[in-house]
């Protein structure tokens with residue numbers, strides 16, 4: 001019988017715990033605060049994220065003991081925002097993931113090291129790429145909570161491993177399919193957050209749907225050029241793990257990145273927008289990382305450059321988007 005550890009107590013972790021435990025697989029679930037564990041044990045739901053989801057405690061064991069949570073499982077799902085993954089895993093023995101399969105549910109990259117989460121796990125804990133999967137696809141935790149039809153793509157170099165993980169996820173409202181472009185979907189998931197953030201900024205500045213449609217179609221060119229520069233291979237970017245994920249993030253009311261961008265467009269400072277949101281917008285960190293990686297690659301990325309100038313160079317959003325609009329066709 002498969003057993004699963006989920007690291008992280010936010011929305012996406014909660015949605016994954018719901019899906020996997022309802023499929024009757026045992027889930028050990030790591031939280032950073034004892035109060036959150038106590039709340040789950042007492043009320044059968046996560047206090048601050050997707051609190052309407054009732055969890056079956058016969059299959060869910062919440063804990064703050066990270067080594068124990070990992071040791072109990074065959075599969076370890078990482079579901080903490082990328083900016084915090086190093087501090088969360090900091091005190092673990094380097095061999096703790098030996099014999100485990102590691103699955104990144106994270107749509108972000110490790111700041112400063114500027115690497116993908118899968119690359120970080122390989123370099124730091126020796127988890128081979130063949131032992132890793134990533135969860136991609138257009139899927140908001142909030143819609144999983146409402147059991148709305150959703151589609152996930154599981155990326156791995158080993159398609160049999162990806163298929164084995166898909167079995168843990170498939171249910172009445174979740175379809176999951178394996179895909180071998182692990183690097184491509186991991187990068188695409190990072191980049192779509194930047195685009196959603198830029199869409200939010202434009203929306204906050206009162207640009208309309210016409211402009212956003214052109215921004216999103218230009219974004220596909222930007223993403224394609226970057227992916228071909230960093231991990232070239234044939235790929236169909238109109239698939240749901242690429243275009244689908246960009247669309248849901250750019251247009252959905254649930255999108256953290258779009259919401260964050262919208263606040264910045266309306267005049268909030270970065271700090272106050274982050275403070276207002278109870279959730280993390282990965283795109284904020286991704287903009288800097290992709291910008292830095294692109295110093296070597298020198299791909300033409302006008303949307304990412306505009307987002308970087310607004311968020312990190314304090315250029316005013318109306319000025320930067322006005323410059324960007326002249327670059328679109």
Ligand SMILES: NC(=O)C1=CN([C@@H]2O[C@H](COP(=O)(O)OP(=O)(O)OC[C@H]3O[C@@H](n4cnc5c(N)ncnc54)[C@H](OP(=O)(O)O)[C@@H]3O)[C@@H](O)[C@H]2O)C=CC1
Pocket residue numbers: 008009010011012013032033048049079080081082084087088105106107108139140141142256278279280281282
């Ligand atoms: N939400 C979604 O629909 C989806 C999210 N993802 C990805 O899942 C990952 C997790 O995001 P999501 O679940 O949305 O997160 P949320 O924004 O819902 O929650 C924030 C999470 O970050 C944690 N956190 C905040 N500050 C720190 C810190 N200093 N150190 C450690 N942890 C901290 C919070 O822990 P605490 O509660 O203890 O403060 C909480 O678990 C992201 O990479 C996201 O892109 C992927 C697909 C869908």
Ligand SMILES: O=C(CO)COP(=O)(O)O
Pocket residue numbers: 107137138139140141193196245248249250252254255256257258
């Ligand atoms: O990646 C996600 C859904 O596929 C979640 O990110 P956002 O909340 O920014 O849309």
